[in-house]
Amino acid sequence: MKHYQPTFSVRWIIVSMVLFCCQCSGEFYDEDQVWDQLDLGNQPANDEYFTSASSISIYHDFLRDIIEDHNGGDILEKQVPYSYAYRWRMNNYARNRLKVSKFLRYYQRLLHLWRRKCALAEWAKETNLTKHNIAVSKQNTLQFSKWVEKQRKEANKFSRAGLTYTQKRMLKLILESSALKEAILRKKLVGLESQISTVYSKATVCKLGKCYHFEPGLIKIMRTSRDYDELLWAWKGWRDAIGPKTRKDWTAAEILRNKGARENGYADIGDYLRSTYETPDFEKDIDELWDSLEPYYKELHAYIRRKLHHVYGNRVSLTGPMPAHILSDMWAMKWDGIRKIAEPYPDVPGFAVTEGMRKKNMTVNQMFKLADEFYRSLGLPKMTPEFWQNSMFTRPKDNRSVVCYASAHNLEGDDVRVKMCAAVTGEYLYVVHHEMGHCQYYLAYNRHQPEIFQSGANHGFHEAIGDTAALSVISPTHLQKLGILTRSDGDAALQDRQDMNFLMQKALAKLVFFPYAITMAKWSWDVARGVIPYDQMNAGWWRYRKKYQGLIPPVMRTEKDFDPASKYHIANFVPYVRYFVSHILQFQFLEALCDLAKQTGPLHRCDFSGSKTAGEKFGKMLQMGQSQPWPVALHELTGTRKMNASAVIRYFRPLLNWLKQENQRMGNHVGW
Template sequence: MNALRLQPPPLLFLLILVGLMAHRADARYLEGLNMNLGEALQFLREHDREGSTVCNKVMTAQWNFATNITDVNRRKMLEEQTVKLKFERASWRKTVSFAWSRIADPYARRQLKMIAVKGRNSLTDDKFNEMHHLIMEMKELYNRVKLCPYRKIGAACDLTFETDVAKIMSQSRDYDELLHYWQAWHEAVGPPLKNKYVRYVQLANQAAKLSGFADAGDQMREIYEDDYVQQNMAEIVSAIMPLYKHLFTFVRSRLMERYGDRIRADGPLPAHVLGNMWAQNWDGIFDLVQPFPGAKKLDVTLDMMIQGFTSLRIFQMAEEFFTSMGMKPMPPEFWRSSVFEKPIDRDIKCSASAWDFCNKMDYRIKQCTKINTEDLISTHHEMAHVQYYLQYKDQPLLFQSEALPGFHEAVSNAIGLSVFTPQHLHRIGLYNNSTDDYESNINFLMLVALQKVAYLPFAYIVDQWRWRVFNNGVADMTTRWWELRLQYQGILPPISRTERDFDPASKYHVPADLPYANYFLSVILQFQLFESLCDISGHTGDLHTCDLYRSREAGRLLSDVLSMGSSTPWPDIIRQMTRGQTNRIDASAMLRYFQPLSRYLKRQNQIEPVIGWLTNHEDTALFAHWYLGNAGNLPTMAILPIVLIVLICLSL
């Protein structure tokens, strides 16, 4: 009898679970009893002072390593990062001794919450250290991978991803060569990381639950300060999907011309032929899919070379873009300490990046600048990050950050949308816009869509997958990954996959414990911000032709928005950004930007049998072995209880 009491019927069990989940919504955060405002303010002052010092030392050590890769500099960087971890852990312990959610001062309460809800500090020392070392191990394993060249027997297996493989995936048009590198990369990264990732999930969930969250995904979403962030993201994807499916259909028709019957006329696309290891953006195959190959391409590299551009001139031109809008010039330390070109005397990480040294003076960019269009845009992008640093530098340290995750990138990309236009490049003497006709405009919008529209579903699914793993467990992780990719991207693995493969680890942000939903939000926000700045600047006409150069009105609005940092809840910042029109993130500005391309794609796709993709048994058989195998072995009556439970869950 006792045994029977311990086994409630399925419906009752589900109701209990729902009750527990509902209880979580009312649970308060992990906090203590101290409500003394004076002590809290004193702690925050000390945190601001000590945190700035710690941050400066870490950034300096990271800079030294990034600009001079030696073992000595690497050891120093790791030492400073360890000191920073200890500081953050001590700060967290002090913060949760306060009843911080009931502290009277709203700014103090906001700062304390920012410390309290982040990180894995609730773990015991041994598990905290295990978590830290586990993530370090996964990152190092990922970064050490080298691959063998295609069909070169006896050649050294020394191809790195950043330098070699990414370029091949973008430039090769050989189906089998692309498949070789896709398969080799996934094999080198996924299986070795799987067991480490399973342990990482266990520790992350433990930390979250000890801090009062349902799981690690629940904790990750806390930073968005929005109980409905997942619903909002789903609505955005739904709004963009018609445009994405028309882009997808057009691209598929062009890939069929290249690869023949290896591409199915109404089906999903294999992941390796879209110019990128993860099929996350498709600009690598622009030459295959550009609507009008004869139209002039938006490329000013030759003009820059003829005019004798140097890396310094590119940076001066980027600064002048911002000062023309009435925004801040780069400080003297920027020109003194930045790295504009690749040094010849030492090894350096060449990926472009912007740096804030946390002392209100020292801001830098590191970039191995080449004289071409891409680096002209990249320089403006990185300087927009520095402009954001300069605007919020007078905020407390904890508020010296973006308004919400993804906003830093959104700001920089919005500037990129203005700079990378025929109109702007003509105004600065680099482009003859006499050919700025319909065909050139559609080609331009297609290039931007391959970068932005194609990227959005991928940016959506990474954290959707991760949050499901935290919530539902580590079974069937690879299957769930490809389910999402097929559902939202129309992408399939080019060869059969099993759970051993652990394909999600092929994307660095997964093993490196880096959130990804911020990239999704940055895509949408950049168009919202761009539209607002263009409207206040007085722009008329198609949104993609807007140039913010010399608009003081746009500069004032942007400065006001950036100067708040993260001191204010982001809905209020979006309301200010849109001048009262909305406090939500939505896709309308992005759809407005691509409206001319959308019309073109709909006309072109009229003859296509399917807009989007149809899936069949062979598609899902590539990865859904557990489902197909189990379903085939279960009698019909055995499946019915499972179906009923699923229906009950949906109805609840």
């Protein structure tokens, strides 16, 4: 005789009847009673809903919530029976939860497939910039956005009544969008973004028949040359190769992005992007963080300006802003290429990281192995076979066009990769640890969270993870452990002077970054809200660079130029405030991990490698993904829910004290 197995609909009727009978009896009931009566333990294998552990868990959760609602939120005390209307509402809540649960399972299953498909296409495009790969990536993006928009419409139909916290959060994240409503406009926007990205990726600057890509050619010139005119040629050439060619398309794309944000209830695209940080006063918080750091930046600016005046004479004013092209970086977002000019103690042997690496005959692959060993020493997982098989560590030898800009890629599950054109240098040792930090974050939430929560707590978290590790790796303590640096143990005064040179180098990479990041963020937000009109974008750009960084263009710029697009993130519409956030968080994370590792002494000497206690706490935060708002994740590691700059100041305190005294001694003007 064939055993009858009830369908899902029939089982739901049974559930409702059981709950209704319990409610009508006025009796207090518990989970075991309901589960015993439902007998859900022997469902057919082809019934997908009841065979997955996550589905049973969701079903268990909604039953538990109904029971607690019936019992007045207390499962330990017998309660007075509720009215029939209340009982009926509880049944409707349960029914709504099941509908939402079914939708979320369907959505996440397909989201996984879409993410995988789009990530593979994006990877193929960035590691081989052919017309075919660009077209495929563009088409996948369009199809995915169409599918997502359809799912958002479905998600918006559900009532929030009676849903669990997890269900409400999942729906919230699904519905967060700035997507255009009209398919034809979405297609136009993707096309514009693709055109701009292609111009940027293929840009070269030529001189006497020799053409330079940005990486490694122009980077090397900017970093190593101190010739004012050669630097000006590279600086201007890069902007001429991109800005005028992209300004019209970028403006058109920005108009569409603003339209999409407004169609979704936001004031503009900047308003939407800030809202993803789930903090009501996010922009105010950023302003306050910068206010706490600005005085220290101005002291550093005054000191560097005096040093560069010694090199370039009257081309660098002693009281005004500095030319933007002489600071060793194409965008002057970091100045560590001029560390030899800036060292407080030039006669003291410095931390020659690159030279130490080359003396050890280190290879690019070994740099990645070192990074893997660092994370594993904390008890975090080793990099996967997919990582080692599929990543692009150096520029391909077949000379095909690639996007060399270092980036990490999550292709779902254990398939995580990095892409860069690395060389054996101290800078790339840092970048390698940074990008592998992204991959550690990917693996943590891919393995511990459902698909919707497989993302960073906020975008700044993602950037901060690897930088936190890198701050430990490039500490004098860890570099000695690796055998890259050697220090004499007997002379404390000498070590203090070496540390001061080291801190100057890090300040030129980290402290000077804050005003650049806030310039990028404020300019983008103010273009979006119309404070900076489209026909004054370049003037607005330089106004903000002068205000925050104390920098000016070395040659006349007009509205025929579009200098912001010389930066990858502007050209590719990547919101930049994440990097400001990450530079705050990485020092907070470092301080917390050093405390957990029982490290004592100055923060800049801390190396938390090998601490399983620190690694366990770090890993728990990573595993949370986006399941909770970021302040909860921050609290998991640091014990606080607020960003603050105190750890940044603590890290640089010896240098900051020295800078103030030196500026006073030299009579340097502070400000511009």
